[in-house]
Amino acid sequence: MEGQLAHIGAGIAALGTGIAxxxxxxxxxxxxxxxxxxxxxxxxxxxxxxxxxAFAEALGIFSFLVALLLMFAx
Amino acid sequence: xxxxxxxxxxxxxFKPMEQFLVTPLGGDGPVMWFTFTNAALWTSLAVLxxxxxxxxxxxxxAVVPSRMQSVAELAYGFIYKMVEDICGKEGIKYFPYIMTxxxxxxxxxxxxxIPTAFTPTSHxxxxxxxxxxxxxxxxxLGFVKNGPAFLGMFWVTSAPLALRPALALIExxxxxxxxxxxxxxxxxxxxxxxxxxxxxxxxxxxAVVSPFxxxxxxxxxxxxxxxxxxQAYVFTILTCVYLKDALHPHH
Numbered sequence: 001m002e003g004q005l006a007h008i009g010a011g012i013a014a015l016g017t018g019i020a021x022x023x024x025x026x027x028x029x030x031x032x033x034x035x036x037x038x039x040x041x042x043x044x045x046x047x048x049x050x051x052x053x054a055f056a057e058a059l060g061i062f063s064f065l066v067a068l069l070l071m072f073a074x
Numbered sequence: 075x076x077x078x079x080x081x082x083x084x085x086x087x088f089k090p091m092e093q094f095l096v097t098p099l100g101g102d103g104p105v106m107w108f109t110f111t112n113a114a115l116w117t118s119l120a121v122l123x124x125x126x127x128x129x130x131x132x133x134x135x136a137v138v139p140s141r142m143q144s145v146a147e148l149a150y151g152f153i154y155k156m157v158e159d160i161c162g163k164e165g166i167k168y169f170p171y172i173m174t175x176x177x178x179x180x181x182x183x184x185x186x187x188i189p190t191a192f193t194p195t196s197h198x199x200x201x202x203x204x205x206x207x208x209x210x211x212x213x214x215l216g217f218v219k220n221g222p223a224f225l226g227m228f229w230v231t232s233a234p235l236a237l238r239p240a241l242a243l244i245e246x247x248x249x250x251x252x253x254x255x256x257x258x259x260x261x262x263x264x265x266x267x268x269x270x271x272x273x274x275x276x277x278x279x280x281a282v283v284s285p286f287x288x289x290x291x292x293x294x295x296x297x298x299x300x301x302x303x304x305q306a307y308v309f310t311i312l313t314c315v316y317l318k319d320a321l322h323p324h325h
Contacts, residue, residue, distance in 0.1 A: 047156065051311060058259065061258045062254075
């Protein structure tokens with residue numbers, strides 16, 4: 001029973017990665033919106049884009065980690 | 075493993091996580107520290123590929139570069155510009171380390187895309203030491219370069235005084251969480267992408283859906299080629315950002 005509950009918890013934790021996907025999409029869409037207004041400045045900001053995506057993604061990774069721990073470590 | 079499910083009715087077998095098992099080459103047996111496993115094989119192949127790309131193509135340098143030489147020069151210029159843009163002129167000193175990290179990760183990722191290959195970077199045992207070495211190196215470098223002033227990074231002087239202790243706590247936590255997200259991001263995306271391809275491959279055993287399964291594998295494979303490069307790029311760019319924080323702690 002406890003193992004099954006851990007699997008349910010892992011599924012709930014996996015929802016967090018989907019929510020982080022909203023954040024990543026938000027970063028990318030804001031970048032595209034800004035880049036289309038001022039295309040000449042876009043190329044110099046791609047590094048900033050990836051850093052922003054990485055930070056938004058990091059929080060999704062933590063929920064992925066929780067899911068992994070529930071699946072294999074608990 | 076819990077993920078290896080078998081649906082009896084349709085005769086489908088899903089073993090998406092089997093590809094990540096570390097096994098000795100040529101048969102079963104106990105894995106000791108000296109056993110030559112598939113992980114060791116593909117890690118050495120990645121190092122060999124970096125050597126072939128960067129050393130052998132540039133020994134006979136030509137003014138008009140050959141195809142492989144242009145690829146090597148492109149990779150060099152790409153990372154050099156990234157380090158220069160993010161860390162400034164002072165960061166160029168640490169360019170060899172960052173170049174090494176990038177080439178190893180990108181080669182390990184790409185070699186892992188070969189069917190039946192093993193991906194070393196899909197294991198925490200590989201990515202955690204990479205991320206920890208960056209974390210420890212950057213922290214030590216920050217204290218060597220700035221002395222105790224490096225701790226000023228956690229004391230945000232641009233914020234109101236009342237907020238500063240709370241901000242310092244948050245900054246401190248986010249600093250120590252860095253190696254976790256740094257390593258889990260790389261291993262997690264490698265593992266997830268390869269497992270998805272295997273799940274699609276499991277569906278190919280069913281004749282009705284097999285055309286869609288093959289299409290799905292092709293599409294996911296194309297995406298994986300992109301992800302393999304992007305994850306190596308993100309790992310490298312985050313290393314540069316952490317290095318910049320150590321060199322110039324006052325933002």
